[in-house]
Amino acid sequence: MNLRLAAQARGIATSFQDARGQFHEVAPDVLQRMIDALPAPMPRRYLPPTIVIRCEPSGLDRNHEIGLAIPVTSFTWVLAQEARVIARGEINNATIHLAGDVLEVGTYRLELRDATGAAVETATLLVSPLQIYPGYFNRLWLLTTQLYSLVSDRNWGVGDFTDLADLIKIAAAEGCAGIGLNPLHALFDDDPTGSPYAPNSRLFLNPLYIDVEALPEFEAGWRQRIQGEIAAQRAAPFIDYQMAFSLKMSALRRAFDTFRRTAAPERKASLKRFQQQRGALLHQFASFEAARHTFAGPWWAWPDEWRSPSRMESATIDDTFAYRIAFVEFQQWCADEQLRRCADLAASLGMPIGLYLDVAVGVRSGGFDAWLEPTAVARGLSVGAPPDLLNTAGQNWGLAGFNPVVLERQCFEPFREMVRASFRYAGAVRLDHVLGLQRLYLIPNGLAAHSGTYVAMPIDALLAVIAQESRLARAVVIGEDLGTVPDGFRDKMADWGMFSYRVMLFERGGDGSFLPADAYSANALATFSTHDLPTFAGWQSSHDLTTKHRLGIDPGETHEARALAHRKLAERLRSDGIENVDFLGVVEFLSRSPSRLLAVALEDILGVANQVNVPGTVHGNPNWRGRLPVSLGQLAEKFEGRLRCALGYRAQ
Numbered sequence: 001m002n003l004r005l006a007a008q009a010r011g012i013a014t015s016f017q018d019a020r021g022q023f024h025e026v027a028p029d030v031l032q033r034m035i036d037a038l039p040a041p042m043p044r045r046y047l048p049p050t051i052v053i054r055c056e057p058s059g060l061d062r063n064h065e066i067g068l069a070i071p072v073t074s075f076t077w078v079l080a081q082e083a084r085v086i087a088r089g090e091i092n093n094a095t096i097h098l099a100g101d102v103l104e105v106g107t108y109r110l111e112l113r114d115a116t117g118a119a120v121e122t123a124t125l126l127v128s129p130l131q132i133y134p135g136y137f138n139r140l141w142l143l144t145t146q147l148y149s150l151v152s153d154r155n156w157g158v159g160d161f162t163d164l165a166d167l168i169k170i171a172a173a174e175g176c177a178g179i180g181l182n183p184l185h186a187l188f189d190d191d192p193t194g195s196p197y198a199p200n201s202r203l204f205l206n207p208l209y210i211d212v213e214a215l216p217e218f219e220a221g222w223r224q225r226i227q228g229e230i231a232a233q234r235a236a237p238f239i240d241y242q243m244a245f246s247l248k249m250s251a252l253r254r255a256f257d258t259f260r261r262t263a264a265p266e267r268k269a270s271l272k273r274f275q276q277q278r279g280a281l282l283h284q285f286a287s288f289e290a291a292r293h294t295f296a297g298p299w300w301a302w303p304d305e306w307r308s309p310s311r312m313e314s315a316t317i318d319d320t321f322a323y324r325i326a327f328v329e330f331q332q333w334c335a336d337e338q339l340r341r342c343a344d345l346a347a348s349l350g351m352p353i354g355l356y357l358d359v360a361v362g363v364r365s366g367g368f369d370a371w372l373e374p375t376a377v378a379r380g381l382s383v384g385a386p387p388d389l390l391n392t393a394g395q396n397w398g399l400a401g402f403n404p405v406v407l408e409r410q411c412f413e414p415f416r417e418m419v420r421a422s423f424r425y426a427g428a429v430r431l432d433h434v435l436g437l438q439r440l441y442l443i444p445n446g447l448a449a450h451s452g453t454y455v456a457m458p459i460d461a462l463l464a465v466i467a468q469e470s471r472l473a474r475a476v477v478i479g480e481d482l483g484t485v486p487d488g489f490r491d492k493m494a495d496w497g498m499f500s501y502r503v504m505l506f507e508r509g510g511d512g513s514f515l516p517a518d519a520y521s522a523n524a525l526a527t528f529s530t531h532d533l534p535t536f537a538g539w540q541s542s543h544d545l546t547t548k549h550r551l552g553i554d555p556g557e558t559h560e561a562r563a564l565a566h567r568k569l570a571e572r573l574r575s576d577g578i579e580n581v582d583f584l585g586v587v588e589f590l591s592r593s594p595s596r597l598l599a600v601a602l603e604d605i606l607g608v609a610n611q612v613n614v615p616g617t618v619h620g621n622p623n624w625r626g627r628l629p630v631s632l633g634q635l636a637e638k639f640e641g642r643l644r645c646a647l648g649y650r651a652q
Contacts (some may be wrong), residue, residue, distance in 0.1 A: 169349065
């Protein structure tokens, strides 16, 4: 087959236009590597691979019709859910008629069968709510921060779940509706970068956030023995993740040993229930982590019996290995218990959202999720972004994304598991780089960021899964729709009820003017900046431009352009009667928008100049390692009711 036809059959774009309007023709060698990494879809004659039916609960009793691409008269159809047949019938005029009374929201298998009863073609049928959970509130504000950056008199140099509980209490007293956090995904404990957006797994939690001293099994004398290491970690200018993990794991291991010897029956019963609830997936994750700390290299270089979950069943596990598996399960239970208590605390304090959690766009190719689903996760390709105005060289995030063809073959279960895990304790979820639901910019491993291309994703099916799970969890969904946005994408988001992500730094007119507050959409989260952009203090002082020049990165903006932007901000605020050109002035401006959610960054309240993350850097800048300049004990004084006075938003 012609190279370009083979690419197009897999949804691979052979050319595209970037955010700067530049046209890119994808090189033949790149197309070939993309083709090699993505399987061809199964040939189909009658049904698409996935069918989505959207309806409100009141509409589930209506009949639905599904048309075949080619008329046939001798076929029958069967609708099944797992092993149970729901309905069957004849095909009438190339149409399948489904009686509404057989359908509920869920996932089905639709089969076409020939006269002998043999399956001819199968499609996944997703019955979805008409929209994602809408959130039954008017206008609310959220406080956002990086959990690791919280400072307290009791933590071990990294913010933890007890710090989160304390922050919830402080924020609730200010009328805050919820706390927004960096992704809490499980990371590699030997990764010095600590990037929360480069997860080992999006299905499990990072045990670094466990407050070990809050565990009943913690030995009080143990802190005294490691007090020097804790003091050194807390005094360091930036977080040392390898040291932090070492300290936390040593204490957790001692707590686990005490738990095994002396835990009360109700504690052991609680762990047992957690293991049963999470089932095989938890055991597989724990086994993977035990293997990762036993064998050298990535999982595809491990002994044969450990290269996949199915092969693992035949592996010999000695007492040491069994101990390591049990220890990982214990860690996950502790993390889950403490995060759940934070969510319960927020609910008890009347916070309508509670936890606003973030979901990374991909996973590390050497991590658990890729090992668990080696075909559904395209580990030979890296997710990124083409060149744009801020990142003129493009971006390669070093993450593996989902393979659309395999997702469809697996009825989207890997995607569903990820979404369900993200919603578990959240009242709101932010999907990083939500544009990836329609198309992912993928780069063959080893190539530069500008050497990739787009791959089409089954967006309606993915949105249907999100709608199903968000309704079950009663969580709103915010899509980070920044970057090169395809035509019609935001309209589709709105149609499905997903909140847009409106960043004030980008809400500008052609002359650089900041748009008026009433230009913001209602179903949106409004905010000044993001973790990948300068803080307010950094933007005002042009600290971000200086930092990028020092790192040898094109900032995409001159100092003269920034000075003009400063003047335009002052003009916008003063035209709205806001005299103070400071962050509280910005908050007051954004609070006048119709957007139903407003996110206020704790870093901006505290005047932090350093950017949380400078895209395109790894070791040259202390990304994801900074701490807040004040402790939680001092934070209430910093608020002093000022935010409540400035905000038109309130908890309801």
